Amino acid sequence: MDGTAKILKFELQDVLRSKWMILYALFFLLLTEGLFRFGGNQSKVILSLMNIVLIIIPLVSIVFGTMYLYHSREFIELLLSQPIERKKIFWGVYSGLAIPLSAGFVLGVSIPSLMYGIHTSQEAGMMGMLIVAGVFLTFIFVALSFSISIRYEDRLKGLGLSILLWFFFAIMYDGIVLILIYTFGDYPLEKAMIGVSLLNPIDIARTLLLLQFDISALMGYTGAVFHKFFAGWTGMIISVVFLMLWVGIPLFSGQRIFNRKDF
Amino acid sequence: MIRIVGLEKSFKKLEVLKGVHFEIKPGTITAIIGPNGSGKSTIIKTILGLVKPDKGEIFVKEQKLNGGSSYKKAIGYMPQSARFPENLKLDELIGMIKDLRHNPADCDEELFTQFELEKEFLKPVRTLSGGTRQKVNAYIAFMFNPDILILDEPTAGLDPISSSFLKDKILQEKENGKTIILTSHIMSELEELSEKIVFLLDGKICFEGSADLLRINTGEDKLERSIAQIMKGHA
Incomplete structure (x- = not known):
């Protein structure tokens, strides 16, 4: 077995027993169950779930990722003194965190959904998209957390930056976009807005999901342009490519620093 | 066995090592000593x-280190702490390290028995005391019969019995032809174990040789006093 796979195996043993991990899965389980029980029709349930997923997954992934890496520092030192390449340690630790976090979310959401018969309903595709988007966001924000916590020795600084980055993408970014629209309202901004939304992973996920619902009509001309772009195959492929870039770029920059880092 | 040539390292603006040269011959015990922050651990960590x-440049077994990791097969390392x-049990941790080294058949289990780690085997690692963790570290370092043993303050935190077990083990491995590098602040330990002392001060080597030579050079008959004298002379 390859070094990465060995480290992954033991990371899984460790992370899956963490009480935070179990709480995280339980949170999604209870949330989904509650929404189905009290939330009315299924498409409304998915919409509410989406609003929570888009905030919670990035927050938990980036905070948990940062703390976990700081916490495993001495263990990584122990691994580094063994005959394994640094690269393999990095990938082992990353996948050992991103995979169980994704699994917690997927299981937590899908068990109640299946119990309420989502797989036989019209909304199955929408729920599928939501789960894929959630998994992407987990991989992206764990990657971002790694590229931060490897760069900064100071735990407080690293954690602060992580939370700031989450705040920027989850909350501030939309405000900035609104200011842009307000300021340059006299110009045709629709196409530029598509570009702007591709620069924020949470926005990509949100747009992809929202356009599955028939509410884009409420968003006027911009909504129509967005709908034309994101609902078509090209738009879909471009969004997925951008989501992958959002996983890849922080990961590879993190791995490069990890290779040169002093422990 | 290990040759260090012109080693320099600074962390941001802090110069830790300012050109360190020395050579470690096979089958010897070398102690790197020096005040806190003199760069002992940094030297050890660069070798690793x-x-x-x-x-x-650093050469381990005549091979220049260039970022590869296979030379670490010949090294057992016991870190300071x-x-x-958190959630792994001791047997899983040991299993993992063995697995990373491809499960060799002839692991050295002597320290495992002497330290009575059997009792702790099924406990989660987070519940182990500091001393027990040190025992685990020592056991892991000696486990794979490495040609080179690097021990960073090996007996710190160990009780007298375990500490003497470990010292016996170090001497025994030396007899078996192993090359050992250690750091320590405990004078009796240095007198007992080391054949050669490398004294590090302000990122440079200010003395290299046997403990006897150090005593003769400084005209003191206690090792501790000789060391203190060198440090005062520098200040």
Whole structure:
């Protein structure tokens, strides 16, 4: 077995027993169950779930990722003194965190959904998209957390930056976009807005999901342009490519620093 | 066995090593000593590839280190302290390290028995005391019969019985032809174990030789006093 796979195996043993991990899965389980029980029709349930997923997954992934890496520092030192390449340690630790976090979310959401018969309903595709988007966001924000916590020795600084980055993408970014629209309202901004939304992973996920619902009509001309772009195959492929870039770029920059880092 | 040539390293603006040269011959015990912050751990970590040098070269078994990791097969390392993954049990941790070294058949289990780690085997690592963790570190370092043993303050935190077990083990491995590098602040230990002392001060080597030579050079008959005298002379 390859070094990465060995480290992954033991990371899984460790992370899956963490009480935070179990709480995280339980949170999604209870949330989904509650929404189905009290939330009315299924498409409304998915919409509410989406609003929570888009905030919670990035927050938990980036905070948990940062703390976990700081916490495993001495263990990584122990691994580094063994005959394994640094690269393999990095990938082992990353996948050992991103995979169980994704699994917690997927299981937590899908068990109640299946119990309420989502797989036989019209909304199955929408729920599928939501789960894929959630998994992407987990991989992206764990990657971002790694590229931060490897760069900064100071735990407080690293954690602060992580939370700031989450705040920027989850909350501030939309405000900035609104200011842009307000300021340059006299110009045709629709196409530029598509570009702007591709620069924020949470926005990509949100747009992809929202356009599955028939509410884009409420968003006027911009909504129509967005709908034309994101609902078509090209738009879909471009969004997925951008989501992958959002996983890849922080990961590879993190791995490069990890290779040169002093422990 | 290990040759260090012109090693320099600074962390941001702090110069830790300012051109260190020395050679360690096979089958010897070398102690690196010096005040806190003099760069002992940094030297050890550069040999292990945990810290990348700014300048200089390190040769382990005549092979120049260049970022590869296979030379670490010949090294057993006991760090100063270690935190292990919280939720793993000791047997899983040991299993993992063995697995990473491809499960060799002839593991050295002597320290495992002497330290009575059997009792702790099924406990989660986070519940182990500091001393027990040190025992685990020692056991892991000796486990794979490495040609080179690097021990960073090996007996710190161990009770007298375990400490003497470990010292016996170190001497025994030396008899078996192993090359051993250790750091320590405990004078009796240095007198007992080391054949050669490398004295590090302000990122440079200010003395290299046997403990007897150090005593003769400084005209003191206690090792501790000789060391103190060198440090005062520098200040």
